Amino acid sequence: MVFDSLRRAMGGEERRLDEVEAELRKTQDALEVRAAQLEDRQASRQKALFPEGPVAGGGEAAGRYPGLHSLTFEEGEPQTWLVAAATGIIDKFPGSETLLSQLDATFLAFAEANHLRVRSEGPYSRLHELQSEILACWDLDLEVPLYVSKGGRSEVLGCKTPFVVVDRYKLDELNDQQQRFLLATLLGHVFFGNLKIFAFYRLFEMLDKLPSMTSLITRGLGMIPTIGNTISRGIELARSLNQQVIRKTNLVVGQRQHVLCDRLATLCFPDQEIAQGYLALAALGGGYAEDGQLRAQLIEQGREVQERFERREVDLAMLSIVAPQAPFAAWRAYKLDSWFRSERAQRLREGYYVTQARLDEYRRSNQALEEEISSIEARIVELHERQDKLLEERQRLLAELEEPDES
Numbered sequence: 001m002v003f004d005s006l007r008r009a010m011g012g013e014e015r016r017l018d019e020v021e022a023e024l025r026k027t028q029d030a031l032e033v034r035a036a037q038l039e040d041r042q043a044s045r046q047k048a049l050f051p052e053g054p055v056a057g058g059g060e061a062a063g064r065y066p067g068l069h070s071l072t073f074e075e076g077e078p079q080t081w082l083v084a085a086a087t088g089i090i091d092k093f094p095g096s097e098t099l100l101s102q103l104d105a106t107f108l109a110f111a112e113a114n115h116l117r118v119r120s121e122g123p124y125s126r127l128h129e130l131q132s133e134i135l136a137c138w139d140l141d142l143e144v145p146l147y148v149s150k151g152g153r154s155e156v157l158g159c160k161t162p163f164v165v166v167d168r169y170k171l172d173e174l175n176d177q178q179q180r181f182l183l184a185t186l187l188g189h190v191f192f193g194n195l196k197i198f199a200f201y202r203l204f205e206m207l208d209k210l211p212s213m214t215s216l217i218t219r220g221l222g223m224i225p226t227i228g229n230t231i232s233r234g235i236e237l238a239r240s241l242n243q244q245v246i247r248k249t250n251l252v253v254g255q256r257q258h259v260l261c262d263r264l265a266t267l268c269f270p271d272q273e274i275a276q277g278y279l280a281l282a283a284l285g286g287g288y289a290e291d292g293q294l295r296a297q298l299i300e301q302g303r304e305v306q307e308r309f310e311r312r313e314v315d316l317a318m319l320s321i322v323a324p325q326a327p328f329a330a331w332r333a334y335k336l337d338s339w340f341r342s343e344r345a346q347r348l349r350e351g352y353y354v355t356q357a358r359l360d361e362y363r364r365s366n367q368a369l370e371e372e373i374s375s376i377e378a379r380i381v382e383l384h385e386r387q388d389k390l391l392e393e394r395q396r397l398l399a400e401l402e403e404p405d406e407s
Contacts, residue, residue, distance in 0.1 A: 034379055054351025068353055090196055104159055131164075148168050156195070255328060272340045
């Protein structure tokens with residue numbers, strides 16, 4: 001205690017706090033420079049990727065978007081670095097592929113044991129028909145198992161083999177087209193990916209629910225032939241070092257992806273009316289889907305929330321932590337409305353969008369620019385990691401300086 005008082009008297013902590021504040025300013029300046037560079041390079045890429053004419057057989061008139069790629073929806077987002085950081089952690093995690101495959105199998109077995117599998121005939125066969133229409137609209141040729149549950153969450157589970165679970169009580173609130181929109185937003189997560197991040201988060205969520213059994217689980221995983229010991233060590237490493245990044249990424253990416261899935265889902269409709277009605281129901285339930293005044297009010301509220309994000313008065317990650325399962329209906333309503341009215345959205349619906357074939361051709365002929373974009377993204381990740389460490393140190397120093405001196 002006496003030593004702490006002497007150190008404070010000599011001004012060591014105050015000097016270090018000043019140094020940390022200066023480093024934080026430098027880091028923030030560097031981040032702003034790199035973010036501007038990245039936005040410029042990404043804009044160049046988008047301009048080159050979008051075709052001069054509409055994609056053959058694509059657009060609202062055709063009801064299909066052949067070859068549609070997720071880069072069509074790419075925007076400059078301040079949280080993009082989290083995706084890169086979390087993906088890097090997962091890819092380096094010892095035995096991650098094996099562990100996530102085991103998790104896939106566990107969740108699928110649980111669904112088979114507890115929920116109804118939707119098929120082309122039988123109960124809820126209309127959902128199977130709607131699913132086929134949605135996947136065809138996006139030109140996705142894949143099988144996504146679909147289950148109906150009772151009183152659970154409507155969500156996408158799995159990683160390499162994703163499947164959809166829809167709550168029956170939620171379905172009962174919705175008419176046919178609203179059900180179609182809900183299903184489209186869920187399937188949108190499969191289209192956009194990032195499922196590995198969500199699956200990895202669920203792994204830690206499971207372990208957190210069984211804190212007293214964590215060591216037992218880890219030892220049990222260690223018994224898996226060949227890869228078990230590696231996985232066991234990897235879990236301990238990830239729990240101690242990387243949980244916060246994974247948690248924050250899951251929350252932020254989850255909210256951002258809701259916005260992207262809303263946009264993607266509207267491609268299955270002639271306008272945004274069904275989508276906005278669904279979001280009104282998500283906010284209040286009941287018969288509010290057709291209330292135009294209420295929907296306009298929600299959009300206006302969402303605009304105010306977005307402005308607070310942009311002024312950095314509110315952090316999306318912190319807001320997500322308060323209620324991670326909240327629908328964020330007003331914010332999503334504003335984000336969808338502003339996008340739907342944009343020139344970019346209108347051109348997409350006319351058939352002007354990025355295709356996989358065009359992206360492959362672009363990457364072959366613009367390798368230098370792609371490498372530059374990757375380099376800038378990597379540097380942004382490094383700067384954010386540095387910023388987080390400095391913020392933690394600043395918080396510790398402030399706490400120590402506020403402690404009363406004791407002799």
